[in-house]
Amino acid sequence: MVLEVNVKNISLSTYERIAIISKDIADKINVRAGDRIKVRTNSKGEIYIVEIDENNEFIDSSTIAIPKKYSIFKDGEKVRIRTAPHPKSKEVIKKKMQGFELNHEEIRMFVEDVYRNRLSRVEIASYLTSVQINGMSIKETISLTKEMYKYGETLSWPWHWKIVDKHSIGGIAGNRTTPIIVSxxxxxxxxxxxxxxxxxxxxxxxxxxxxxxxxxEFSAEEIKRIVKKTNGCMVWGGALDLAPVDDKLIRVEKPLDLDPEGQVIASILSKKKSVGSKYVLIDIPYGDEAKITNFNKAKMLAKKFKIVGAHIGMVVESIITKGHEPIGNGVGPVLEMIDILNVLYGKGPKDLREKSLEMAGIILELTGKGSYDTAKEILDRGKAFKKFKEIIHEQNGSLARDLYNMLGTYTYEVTAEQDGVVERISNNTIVEIAKRAGAPSFKGAGVYLYKKLGDKVRKGDVIFKIYAESERKLDYALEVMNEQKPYFITKKKTYILAEII
Amino acid sequence: MVLEVNVKNISLSTYERIAIISKDIADKINVRAGDRIKVRTNSKGEIYIVEIDENNEFIDSSTIAIPKKYSIFKDGEKVRIRTAPHPKSKEVIKKKMQGFELNHEEIRMFVEDVYRNRLSRVEIASYLTSVQINGMSIKETISLTKEMYKYGETLSWPWHWKIVDKHSIGGIAGNRTTPIIVSxxxxxxxxxxxxxxxxxxxxxxxxxxxxxxxxxEFSAEEIKRIVKKTNGCMVWGGALDLAPVDDKLIRVEKPLDLDPEGQVIASILSKKKSVGSKYVLIDIPYGDEAKITNFNKAKMLAKKFKIVGAHIGMVVESIITKGHEPIGNGVGPVLEMIDILNVLYGKGPKDLREKSLEMAGIILELTGKGSYDTAKEILDRGKAFKKFKEIIHEQNGSLARDLYNMLGTYTYEVTAEQDGVVERISNNTIVEIAKRAGAPSFKGAGVYLYKKLGDKVRKGDVIFKIYAESERKLDYALEVMNEQKPYFITKKKTYILAEII
Structure with missing residues (x-):
C-alpha cells in the first residue's frame, strides 16, 4: 500500500535516521515503530526508521515529519510512503556473522545499502561487531576500500603531480607532526x-x-586554489564529504568503541584515494596505551596497508613508531601549536622534531625528492617555516596571534615527590587530564609536559603543568590523579623502532 | 551539571527508548543526540537516549518530552536531568566480544543494566551478535538464567503442588500440542x-x-484462580510481566534475526521458573527447515537444558522430534483449533494426536502419574475433552462457536499435477502462504493440508487449500508459489526420533 503525505522538515536531532508518521498512516501501510519506510517523489527517494505519533500530538495524518539533517525533501513537498523491503545486505551481515568471507558483490551491496541509509544503526552495529570478532581478509579489505571510495567527493589534480600524504593511526597525545611535515x-x-x-x-x-x-574549513575548490598556490594545505576533512559511508559507520563504531582493523584500513585508504594521494606514509604508533599494543600486529597491519594500497594504485609505506609517551611537550590545541612553531623556528621538542624529520625524509625518498638530510636542511634553513607561513596565510590565518595569551589562566603545576628518572608516562591519563581541563573545545586548555621519558627529575621539579578553562574544570582535571598516576621512572629513548618498506 | 525540567508524556512510539529535550538544555548538560541522560525525582529515576529539539518546535526549554510507553513520570512532574554515566556493562560486552567467558558478577551487571534500560539497542545488538558468534558456556548460561529470573512477575503455588510445563522450540507450523497436553x-x-x-x-x-x-489475557491472580479450579490454563504469557529482560533483548534479536543458543535456554527456563514450574518437557523439532537443523546439535541443546534446569531446581527433559513437515493438517489459528478439537473428540490428525500423547506420557512418567497408556486412556475416554471444556469455560470461552463459519471465504485448492507420493513439504513455504493469506491477525486465514509426507496422491487430488482474508491476500498468497514449491515426493513417517533423559 502506498500513501501520499506532505513533508514537514523538523529541527529534531536524533541518533537514528527517523521520520515521524501518524498512527492511522502507520496502520494503513502496516508498519510499527522501528520498521523501515521508503519515502519518495518521482525523482528521489530515501529510507527512514519509523516513529509513530499515536495521537496526532505533533503532526496530522497528512504529514510526515523528517529531521532536517536527514531530509532530502522540501517543506510541504508531496511524497509517497510505503514499507521498505528488507535490505539485501541483511543476508551479507548474517554471512559475516557466521564467519564466511564476503565476495566483492556482497561488499558492494553492503556499502551501497549503508550509503543509501537502508540499514538501521542496530544492523550496522551487528555488522561491525561481526567484523571485529571474525576479522576481514585482505581480499575483503580491498573490496571494501574500492567500494567506499566510490561514494562522496573527490579532489582531482593534474595527472603529473606527485600527490603525497601521511596518516597517523592516532591515540598518542601531542603527535602533531603533520604541520611540520606538510611544510x-x-x-x-x-x-x-x-x-x-x-x-x-x-x-x-x-x-x-x-x-x-x-x-x-574549505570547499574542494578553495583547497585546490590553496594547494596550487602553496603546494600544500592543512584543512579539516570533515568540511568535505570525502567518505560518507565511513562517516555513517563511524557513528556506530564510536559509541561501541569498535575499531575493526579491515575497516580502519579501508577508511584511511579510501579517503586518501579520494583526495588524490599517490604516495602515502602511515605512522603506526605502538605501545601499551596506543591503539596497537603488539609489535607483530603493527607489522601485519603495515603489510596490509601496503597490499591494499597497491590494489588501488597507491604507494603506501608505514613506520612503526614508539607510542609510549606523548610526542612533544604540549597536549591541547594551543600548547601543541606552540611546540610546532618552536620546531619550525629550529628549536622545540626534540622528539617532535626528529619524528617529523624522519617521516618527511621517507616521503622525500619515496618520491625521489631527497632524504632525511634534505628534510633537515629545509627545516634548518627556515624554508619549512616560510612555507608554513604561506599556507597559514592562504588559509586566512596569521602568526601574529599571541598564543601564550590564549592559554587557560587556571593553572596547576604538578611537582616531583622524589628524585629519579621518568620511567613511564601514562598517555591515557595525560589525555584525560587535558580533556577535563577543557581541550579541545577551549583551545587554550591542556597539559604541558616539562619532563619526558628518561629525564632526570629532582624532588620539587615541575613535571607538568595543567592549563584549564575554568576553576571548576581545573578541579575536575586534578581529580583524575586520585585514581590514575600520570608519571612513573626510566632510561633512554628512540623513536622509529622499525621501518617497513 | 543538573537541571530541573517538567515532564510531558507524549504518545510517540519509538524503537529506541528516547526522550526529547531542547537545544539549550542539551548544551547546558553537554549532551548530543544519541547520548544517555538520567532523569530523576527524589524517589525514582530512568535513563533515556536523547533526541534534541533544536528550535523548540515541539517543546520549550523547561520541558522534557517522554514517550508514555517509556515514562515512569506523571505529566508535569518536576524532574532533574543530567548526563548518565557509561553503564558498567559496556566493558562486559567488550569482554564477550573478545571471546572471554563472563563470570557471574559480569552477567549480573549486564542483566541489571538491560533491566534498568542503561544500554542502548545498538549496544545490546553488539552484545547479542557477540554471543551469537562466540557462544555461551554452560556456566554463563546458568548465571544468565538465574539473573534473568530475578526480574519480573512470578507465580507462586502451594509447595506440594507438582507444577509441570512444556515448551516447543518452535518453527514448525501447526505444532499445536499444548491444548491437548494441558487437558x-x-x-x-x-x-x-x-x-x-x-x-x-x-x-x-x-x-x-x-x-x-x-x-x-489474564492477570496473575486470575491465572491462580483458574488453575486452582481446573488444574490448568492456556493463557498468553505476554499479559504478565514474566521476563522483562528477555522482552528487551528480544526487541533487538528479532529485527536482526538472531537466536543465540545460550540466550534461548536462559529465556525459556527463566520464564518457566517464574511461573513456578518444577517439571518441564522441551520439544526440540529437528529438520532442514526447523530452527535446529542438526541432530547432534539438538542432542547437545537437550543436555544443556537439563544441566541448566538442574541448577535452578527444575527437572527438565527434552525430546527431539521430527520437524520435517507441519504437524496436523491446519496451519492458522482457526484451522489449528479445528485439528485440536478433532483430536480431543478422539479423531483428528494422527501425527498431532500421537505427538501430544507421547509428550503427555513423558510428563506423566516424570511425575509418577502414569505413562503413554495413561495419557491415551484419558484422551480416549473423553476426560481430556471434558477438562479442555472446563478450562475454556473458566477462560470465559465457549465451544459453541462455529469454527467453520470463521474461516476465510476467499479460498483456493492446490491440486497434484501428477501421481506420486509426498516426499517433501516445505514448512517455510506453507508458513509464508498462511501468513500472506492473513494469519494470525485474521484468525480464519491459513492453509489446510490434505496430504502429508508419505501420502499417495493422484493427479488432480487436492493437496492443500488456502483460506484467505480477502481476494487481494489470496492473490498475494498464491504469488509465493511462483518462487517456492510447497510440495515434493516420499515414503514413511515416525515422530519422536530420540528421547533424551
Whole structure:
C-alpha cells in the first residue's frame, strides 16, 4: 500500500535516521515503530526508521515529519510512503556473522545499502561487531576500500603531480607532526593536500590545532586554489564529504568503541584515494596505551596497508613508531601549536622534531625528492617555516596571534615527590587530564609536559603543568590523579623502532 | 551539571527508548543526540537516549518530552536531568566480544543494566551478535538464567503442588500440542499453569489459537484462580510481566534475526521458573527447515537444558522430534483449533494426536502419574475433552462457536499435477502462504493440508487449500508459489526420533 503525505522538515536531532508518521498512516501501510519506510517523489527517494505519533500530538495524518539533517525533501513537498523491503545486505551481515568471507558483490551491496541509509544503526552495529570478532581478509579489505571510495567527493589534480600524504593511526597525545611535515615536503616541491580530523576522543586533532592560527574549513575548490598556490594545505576533512559511508559507520563504531582493523584500513585508504594521494606514509604508533599494543600486529597491519594500497594504485609505506609517551611537550590545541612553531623556528621538542624529520625524509625518498638530510636542511634553513607561513596565510590565518595569551589562566603545576628518572608516562591519563581541563573545545586548555621519558627529575621539579578553562574544570582535571598516576621512572629513548618498506 | 525540567508524556512510539529535550538544555548538560541522560525525582529515576529539539518546535526549554510507553513520570512532574554515566556493562560486552567467558558478577551487571534500560539497542545488538558468534558456556548460561529470573512477575503455588510445563522450540507450523497436553495432564491431577506466546513470525502462536475459543489475557491472580479450579490454563504469557529482560533483548534479536543458543535456554527456563514450574518437557523439532537443523546439535541443546534446569531446581527433559513437515493438517489459528478439537473428540490428525500423547506420557512418567497408556486412556475416554471444556469455560470461552463459519471465504485448492507420493513439504513455504493469506491477525486465514509426507496422491487430488482474508491476500498468497514449491515426493513417517533423559 502506498500513501501520499506532505513533508514537514523538523529541527529534531536524533541518533537514528527517523521520520515521524501518524498512527492511522502507520496502520494503513502496516508498519510499527522501528520498521523501515521508503519515502519518495518521482525523482528521489530515501529510507527512514519509523516513529509513530499515536495521537496526532505533533503532526496530522497528512504529514510526515523528517529531521532536517536527514531530509532530502522540501517543506510541504508531496511524497509517497510505503514499507521498505528488507535490505539485501541483511543476508551479507548474517554471512559475516557466521564467519564466511564476503565476495566483492556482497561488499558492494553492503556499502551501497549503508550509503543509501537502508540499514538501521542496530544492523550496522551487528555488522561491525561481526567484523571485529571474525576479522576481514585482505581480499575483503580491498573490496571494501574500492567500494567506499566510490561514494562522496573527490579532489582531482593534474595527472603529473606527485600527490603525497601521511596518516597517523592516532591515540598518542601531542603527535602533531603533520604541520611540520606538510611544510617540509611542500617546500621540497611535492603536493600535499592534507585533510585532517578534529578530535573525536582526544584533547586535539590536527584540525583543532591548525585552527589556533587559521581557518580549516574549505570547499574542494578553495583547497585546490590553496594547494596550487602553496603546494600544500592543512584543512579539516570533515568540511568535505570525502567518505560518507565511513562517516555513517563511524557513528556506530564510536559509541561501541569498535575499531575493526579491515575497516580502519579501508577508511584511511579510501579517503586518501579520494583526495588524490599517490604516495602515502602511515605512522603506526605502538605501545601499551596506543591503539596497537603488539609489535607483530603493527607489522601485519603495515603489510596490509601496503597490499591494499597497491590494489588501488597507491604507494603506501608505514613506520612503526614508539607510542609510549606523548610526542612533544604540549597536549591541547594551543600548547601543541606552540611546540610546532618552536620546531619550525629550529628549536622545540626534540622528539617532535626528529619524528617529523624522519617521516618527511621517507616521503622525500619515496618520491625521489631527497632524504632525511634534505628534510633537515629545509627545516634548518627556515624554508619549512616560510612555507608554513604561506599556507597559514592562504588559509586566512596569521602568526601574529599571541598564543601564550590564549592559554587557560587556571593553572596547576604538578611537582616531583622524589628524585629519579621518568620511567613511564601514562598517555591515557595525560589525555584525560587535558580533556577535563577543557581541550579541545577551549583551545587554550591542556597539559604541558616539562619532563619526558628518561629525564632526570629532582624532588620539587615541575613535571607538568595543567592549563584549564575554568576553576571548576581545573578541579575536575586534578581529580583524575586520585585514581590514575600520570608519571612513573626510566632510561633512554628512540623513536622509529622499525621501518617497513 | 543538573537541571530541573517538567515532564510531558507524549504518545510517540519509538524503537529506541528516547526522550526529547531542547537545544539549550542539551548544551547546558553537554549532551548530543544519541547520548544517555538520567532523569530523576527524589524517589525514582530512568535513563533515556536523547533526541534534541533544536528550535523548540515541539517543546520549550523547561520541558522534557517522554514517550508514555517509556515514562515512569506523571505529566508535569518536576524532574532533574543530567548526563548518565557509561553503564558498567559496556566493558562486559567488550569482554564477550573478545571471546572471554563472563563470570557471574559480569552477567549480573549486564542483566541489571538491560533491566534498568542503561544500554542502548545498538549496544545490546553488539552484545547479542557477540554471543551469537562466540557462544555461551554452560556456566554463563546458568548465571544468565538465574539473573534473568530475578526480574519480573512470578507465580507462586502451594509447595506440594507438582507444577509441570512444556515448551516447543518452535518453527514448525501447526505444532499445536499444548491444548491437548494441558487437558490430559490437568485431567491426571497435575498442575499446569501454561503460558504461551502469540505468533511473532509464524501464522499462529498457541495463544492466538486458544483465543479462537476463549480469552487468553489474564492477570496473575486470575491465572491462580483458574488453575486452582481446573488444574490448568492456556493463557498468553505476554499479559504478565514474566521476563522483562528477555522482552528487551528480544526487541533487538528479532529485527536482526538472531537466536543465540545460550540466550534461548536462559529465556525459556527463566520464564518457566517464574511461573513456578518444577517439571518441564522441551520439544526440540529437528529438520532442514526447523530452527535446529542438526541432530547432534539438538542432542547437545537437550543436555544443556537439563544441566541448566538442574541448577535452578527444575527437572527438565527434552525430546527431539521430527520437524520435517507441519504437524496436523491446519496451519492458522482457526484451522489449528479445528485439528485440536478433532483430536480431543478422539479423531483428528494422527501425527498431532500421537505427538501430544507421547509428550503427555513423558510428563506423566516424570511425575509418577502414569505413562503413554495413561495419557491415551484419558484422551480416549473423553476426560481430556471434558477438562479442555472446563478450562475454556473458566477462560470465559465457549465451544459453541462455529469454527467453520470463521474461516476465510476467499479460498483456493492446490491440486497434484501428477501421481506420486509426498516426499517433501516445505514448512517455510506453507508458513509464508498462511501468513500472506492473513494469519494470525485474521484468525480464519491459513492453509489446510490434505496430504502429508508419505501420502499417495493422484493427479488432480487436492493437496492443500488456502483460506484467505480477502481476494487481494489470496492473490498475494498464491504469488509465493511462483518462487517456492510447497510440495515434493516420499515414503514413511515416525515422530519422536530420540528421547533424551
Amino acid at each position: 617540509i615536503v611542500a617546500s621540497a616541491g611535492l603536493k600535499i593536500p592534507k585533510t585532517s580530523s578534529r578530535s573525536i576522543t582526544s584533547p586535539a586533532g590536527t584540525a583543532d590545532t591548525v585552527e589556533v592560527l587559521a581557518n580549516v | 490430559i495432564v490437568a485431567s491426571a491431577g497435575l498442575k499446569i499453569p501454561k503460558t504461551s506466546s502469540r505468533s511473532i513470525t509464524s501464522p499462529a502462536g498457541t495463544a492466538d489459537t486458544v483465543e479462537v475459543l476463549a480469552n487468553v
